[in-house]
Amino acid sequence: MTIFDNSVLHVLRSFGEIDLDRFNDRLRLQKLGYLAQQFGAKGGFPYSWYVRGPYSSSLTSVLYQGDELGQFHETPKLTENETNVVKKIQELMGNDVCEPRQLELYASVLYLMPTKPSKENLKIVLDVMHQEKPLYSDKEISIAFEKIMQLL
Amino acid sequence: MNYPTFTIFSGISGIDKNEFIKNLIVKTGIEDEVLSIDFEKELLDEARIDTPPADIVSFLDIINQDTKLKLFESTFSWISQKIERRDPKVKHIFLNMHLSYYKSSEFFPPFIPHFFLQLFTKVPHTNIKIINLIDDVFSIWKKITDREVSGYLNTSLRLREILAWRSLENLRSFALKTYLSSRGEGTRATNYLVSIRHPASTFKNLIFNEAPPRIYLSFPISNTRKNTEDVNEINDFRKSFHKLGEDTDSVIFDPVAIDELALETAMNETEQSGNDMITLDKNHRWNLDMNNLLVREPNWPIVIPRHEIEEVSKDIRDQIRSRDFMLVDSSHFLAVHRPIFNKIPSKGVEAEIKHANEYGKKVVVYHPKIDQNDDGPTTHPFGEQTIPLDVKEKFVEYVQMLITQKKERDK
Secondary structure (H helix, E strand, O other), X not given: OOOOOOHHHHHHHHOOOOOOOOHHHHHHHHHHHHHXXXXXXXXXXXXXXXXXXXXOHHHHHHHHHHHHOOOOOOOOOXXXXXXXXXXXXXXXXXXXXXOHHHHHXXXXXXXXXXXXXXXXXXXXXXXXXHHHOOOOOHHHHHHHHHHHXXXX | OOOOEEEXXXXXXXXXXXXXXXXXXXXXXXXXXXXXXXXXXXXXXXXXXXXXXXXXXXXXXXXXXXXXXHHHHHHHHHHHHHHHOOOOOOOEEXXXXXXXXXXXXXXXXXXXXXXXXHHHOOOOOOOEEEEEEEOOHHHHHHHHHHHHHXXXXXXXXXXXXXXXXXXXXXXXXXXXXXXXXXXXXXXXXXXXXXXXXXXXHHHHHHHHOOOOOEEEEEOOOOOOOOOHHHHHHHHHHHHHHHHHHHHHOOEEEOHHHOOOHHHHHHHOOHHHOOOOEEEEOXXXXXXXXXXOEOOOOOOOOEEEEHHHHHHHHHHHXXXXXXXXXXXXXXXXXXXXXXXXXXXXXXXXXXXXXXXXXXXXXXXXXXXXXXXXXXXXXXXXXXXXXXXXXXXXXXXXXXXXXXXXXXXXXXX
């Protein structure tokens, strides 16, 4: 067992190549990693709030290490739990699963949701999003909130 | 547009960083291609402000924290302008600085990584490397003590203080790397803890190559250091791998490039038992036996109060382990030389192999027949993820193959 035998990394690899050269690819990996972990993939990557929403320095570090050691060349065989996580992400994101803007929105809304989300909590999420991410409309945030609630 | 490489050389006082950088530039022949910036020189530059502090001690003695911090921050803006106005020929930018200062039991400045960002607005797509240079604690102690004698007052430090400062500098290097990386959702920024006593090729390959293969040399140290024959045998291995690194543009990390066990070796000598002052000679330190280093030998002998050594002995042992693990972390694979030297297993090497395996790194081991039990198993006792080879040439060839594979993968 190495640090690369990790459910979050398996899920990330199932969504395509690990490419760290471009900003949007890195953003995509960060947000997908966050969604995967929140939906039950065991990763152990601590996330904190950063400029573009949830971000994990530990994930960055492991991705670079794995990339340099050639650990991400083969597509991993997913466990049942990992397959379910992938399905959940696909269900949530639909065709936007590789779209950085949407991934940032969904990961951020999920991060800001209180532990027990309810419709009343939407106001809190909206308030923070207005401050931190004014580029998203209330409608976009509300839709993301609703869809995440249904999946949790 | 091709942007220059950007290397920050961090490290505490008492290391010959200026001499090191000067020699690195000359030995690698990049005099016309480098913009080398000394942060302290810029901080004290009269062209920058009307009445700069006379020297760094005067700067640190400024009582008002805001004034001091303002001087510090404004130096970044000044350097940023220098970077912007660089000669088009510049391919490499070196920034030489302490990420922390320590004087009269106080550290400065508060860690504000944000200050650095403006530098990189001038070179947006550069691969930032932070090289935190370290040296033997006794060598730093000696340098600072000698400086004190020559009139650089109130800066003397105990061994324990030097270790604490070095630890903070290391943390700040790591924190800066993490911060700079996070600004671009994981931009490539790396930090390395490297002894200043590595050969020029290690630094050349680490700095000028985008992602060079990096190899950590693992070998028994505690059990072999007292026997000249054993040391010579290991030195042959070290030197052949440094040559291999030079020939293949790879980085070789060598654990004896820093050797603080020398303190314990000297203190435990029968001739020095009961002495209040311990004398360290060149022969207490692992003989590096290399001629292409970028800094000079320390000013031997070094005479240190026994109580200072006793105070740090345990910490030094603990730090050796964690530092060597950091070097393993910075490497792509391990080249292990005789882990069961003369049939005595090395615990240090064993721990390094296990650590490397856990982090998915290939471990190639030279385990000759003379180290194997006559009736014992032929498999390597340190686990299945190692590649044990009992013929030296095959061992070297295997490492060369890994280097080639890594380079092919990176193409």
